[in-house]
Amino acid sequence: MTTTDPHDVPTAAQLVAAVRDFLQTDVLPGVEGRVRFHTRVAINVLGMVEREIELGPAQAAEHARRLADLGVADDAELAAAIRDGRLQDGAALTAALEAAVRAKLEVANPGYLTSG
Structure with a gap:
C-alpha cells in the first residue's frame, strides 16, 4: 500500500484473510455435515x-505482455x-500457454503446482 492509496488499513486482502482465518479457526471445528x-x-x-x-495485477501485466509478444490483443x-x-x-506459444495456466493455478489452487 502506498501513501496515495485511498483506503486505510486493513487492506482488502487483509480483510479477506481475517474472515478466512475466522472460518477456519473458529467456525470449522464446531460444525458438521453440510455446514462443514x-x-x-x-x-x-x-x-x-x-x-x-x-x-x-502482476499476473495481468505479464499476461498482457505475453499476448503482445505473440501478436494478439486478448485470449479470444x-x-x-x-x-x-x-x-x-x-x-513461444507453449511457454505462453504454460505461463497462463500456471498463473491460474497460483490463484485457484497453488497446491496443484507442487511436485509430488
Whole structure:
C-alpha cells in the first residue's frame, strides 16, 4: 500500500484473510455435515480471492505482455489465431500457454503446482 492509496488499513486482502482465518479457526471445528462442507468451500473461495488480490495485477501485466509478444490483443484473439493456424505451435506459444495456466493455478489452487 502506498501513501496515495485511498483506503486505510486493513487492506482488502487483509480483510479477506481475517474472515478466512475466522472460518477456519473458529467456525470449522464446531460444525458438521453440510455446514462443514460449505464452510470449507467458503474458506477455499476466500483463499482464491486473497491470492487474486495479491497476485492479480502482476499476473495481468505479464499476461498482457505475453499476448503482445505473440501478436494478439486478448485470449479470444489468441484462441482464434491458434484455431485458424495463424500461430504455429512452437516454444513461444507453449511457454505462453504454460505461463497462463500456471498463473491460474497460483490463484485457484497453488497446491496443484507442487511436485509430488
